[in-house]
Amino acid sequence: NAGVTQTPKFQVLKTGQSMTLQCAQDMNHNSMYWYRQDPGMGLRLIYYSASEGTTDKGEVPNGYNVSRLNKREFSLRLESAAPSQTSVYFCASRQDQNTEAFFGQGTRLTVV
């Protein structure tokens, strides 16, 4: 069972470069989320998608964009990476707001 799959697992970017973090789930879930986790802190919500075709900002959306490509896939894009975006990024999915959430293994991003 794949669950939630994130690619890549590791990435190093130079300041100003762009990249897209990929997330796919095979559980036919409606809702998908992107979180970031910084040392000593909990997870903070960047963007979420309650259902296919919709996306909304979370608490720390600046510097990011997202695309809900289809029901399975939810990508996170950094248009111009900054050192402050060095973090571990987690994608999560759930059937809806009233069900268990499942997380991917994370993408460790370093911006130099």
Added chain:
Amino acid sequence: LAKTTQPISMDSYEGQEVNITCSHNNIATNDYITWYQQFPSQGPRFIIQGYKTKVTNEVASLFIPADRKSSTLSLPRVSLSDTAVYYCLVGDIWGTTDSWGKLQFGAGTQVVVTP
């Protein structure tokens, strides 16, 4: 939004019982207490939830006193593989705090189990 407070870290030896207490003084009547576990280099995963008294599953037990202002996650006879960060969440039955389905994670408790 109920704020939670839990210890930053706890150390234990293999075979011991680990108890992590979470304070949530302003928990609402409809709120549940949910715990997540995060292993190194992995995302969090749900382990247990409860509303009052005691809940037990194959992973842990959750003790909630009558006033519900705190809760204690108990990990029996820990092994090295229980080394992880444990998060206490207060919200709906799955720890959600709003209509987005957002999970409000704090810093969690780092549990380190040594031989």
